[in-house]
Amino acid sequence: MSHGKTREDKTCLNCGHEVPERFCPHCGQENIETRQPFHYLFTHFIEDFTHYDGQFWRTINYLLFSPGKLTREYLSGKRQQYVAPVKLYIFVSFITFLLPALIPQHKDQEDTPKSTVENKKVQQETLTKTLDNLKKEGVISSQNAQHTKKIIDSLQKNDSIENRENDDLLDNTFSNKSSLILGARNLKEYDSLYNKTANPLYSYFRPFAKKMFELREDGFSKKEIINKFRDTFIHTLPKALFVYLPVFAFFLWLFHNKKRWWYFDHGIFTLHFFSFLLLGTLIFIMAERLTALLPDFSLLSFILFLAYTGMLIYMSLYFFIAHHRVYETRKRVSILKGMLLFIINSIGLTIMLLILLYTSFIMIH
Known part of the structure; x- marks a missing residue:
């Protein structure tokens, strides 16, 4: 039961019935002052x-x-x-x-966040652009650039295979x-x-x-x-x-x-x-x-x-x-x-x- 100050008026503010004591016998609301x-x-x-x-x-x-x-x-x-x-x-x-x-x-710690996957894609694009620029500037030949791309692709495939081998239940299922x-x-x-x-x-x-x-x-x-x-x-x-x-x-x-x-x-x-x-x-x-x-x-x-x-x-x-x-x-x-x-x-x-x-x-x- 709360200790709010009881109203002197014995009329219930909720239903209008008479409140002989602290609680209204009709609706159960406590007859206390509205401001405390x-x-x-x-x-x-x-x-x-x-x-x-x-x-x-x-x-x-x-x-x-x-x-x-x-x-x-x-x-x-x-x-x-x-x-x-x-x-x-x-x-x-x-x-x-x-x-x-x-x-x-x-x-x-082995979980791969979404940002890591996106970073790998960005890195791949950056490496490809770098090789193209070096080829245009004559730093490396077209044959060497193509050979380097194949090495990068091979490494990425190996990484993909390794991740696939380490997959858990969902990978086994799908x-x-x-x-x-x-x-x-x-x-x-x-x-x-x-x-x-x-x-x-x-x-x-x-x-x-x-x-x-x-x-x-x-x-x-x-x-x-x-x-x-x-x-x-x-x-x-x-x-x-x-x-x-x-x-x-x-x-x-x-x-x-x-x-x-x-x-x-x-x-x-x-x-x-x-x-x-x-x-x-x-x-x-x-x-x-x-x-x-x-x-x-x-x-x-x-x-x-x-x-x-x-x-x-x-x-x-x-x-x-x-x-x-x-x-x-x-x-x-x-x-x-x-x-x-x-x-x-x-x-x-x-x-x-x-x-x-x-x-x-x-x-x-």
């Missing part, structure tokens, strides 16, 4: 934040460490002391989008002879190679290949493309989960008593579960960003490996624990239903993620 000291701006903010902070941390504590308890509390009517499910999901989605951007990524585009250097070659073969995957992968060639022509390295792809995927994931939310709740509705459990109840369970998944994803991202800044020690790496493994196991078991606690079925029935729901939704989520992977890459800019 300057420090009131800061004290009011701290008071509001502290109130929300207690509500928020209680919600996060139950969400992370007490699977199913938050849903049970909400469905039983205890809602005032917790963040509402939709608001919770939106907030967790927001911080999943925001926090990773605040922590810098560990940059690999340049390897066993891959879909079979070493095509541009979109025109890709179309000529696969449009003639009537490959059923041609139409599906063409936008993918087009985006890849565009990014390579713009001078982006493979690792830069991977980082862009990962960031786009992370930003799109909360939206995709939100779209899949009613589908997940629908499968829960199919497997449970329709009289006892309404679709609304399954929606609350799904919102809490998806909020947990996003929060777990955020923890993984933040841990990866922070540990990348730490020195590389074998013991530390082993401890981190154990921590990540434990988190993955916990995230896998979370659904079964929460499902059993909320729906209060017998353990065997709960495990059986949980397994079926887990398999069905794993297939559904996998399909959704494949679509998301495709669209995320196409959306890179």
Whole structure:
């Protein structure tokens, strides 16, 4: 509660009803003076934040460490002391989008920035012009100039081959002879190679290949493309989960008593579960960003490996624990239903993620 000065007039400025005490019984607005000291701006903010902070941390504590308890509390009517499910999901989605951007990524020294590629082109043009000028001035003969150009071209080709050999996953996908585009250097070659073969995957992968060639022509390295792809995927994931939310709740509705459990109840369970998944994803991202800044020690790496493994196991078991606690079925029935729901939704989520992977890459800019 704020400590602003109470108005002597007992008429609510918001709705016009009589205010017998400090808060209006009709609309809930505090009946305080409209003008307060300057420090009131800061004290009011701290008071509001502290109130929300207690509500928020209680919600996060139950969400992370007490699977199913938050849903049970909400469905039983205890809602005032917790963040509402939709608001919770939106907030967790927001911080999943925001926090990773605040922590810098560990940059690999082997990455080739776009400016470096442009510098190589400028250097090539400069060398060619210099040789032409020397030939015109008679400093070197045409034969020597041509021979020097061939040496420069040979060195550049060797450098290109060496860089290609050091390429990572994307290069293996797009340049390897066993891959879909079979070493095509541009979109025109890709179309000529696969449009003639009537490959059923041609139409599906063409936008993918087009985006890849565009990014390579713009001078982006493979690792830069991977980082862009990962960031786009992370930003799109909360939206995709939100779209899949009613589908997940629908499968829960199919497997449970329709009289006892309404679709609304399954929606609350799904919102809490998806909020947990996003929060777990955020923890993984933040841990990866922070540990990348730490020195590389074998013991530390082993401890981190154990921590990540434990988190993955916990995230896998979370659904079964929460499902059993909320729906209060017998353990065997709960495990059986949980397994079926887990398999069905794993297939559904996998399909959704494949679509998301495709669209995320196409959306890179």
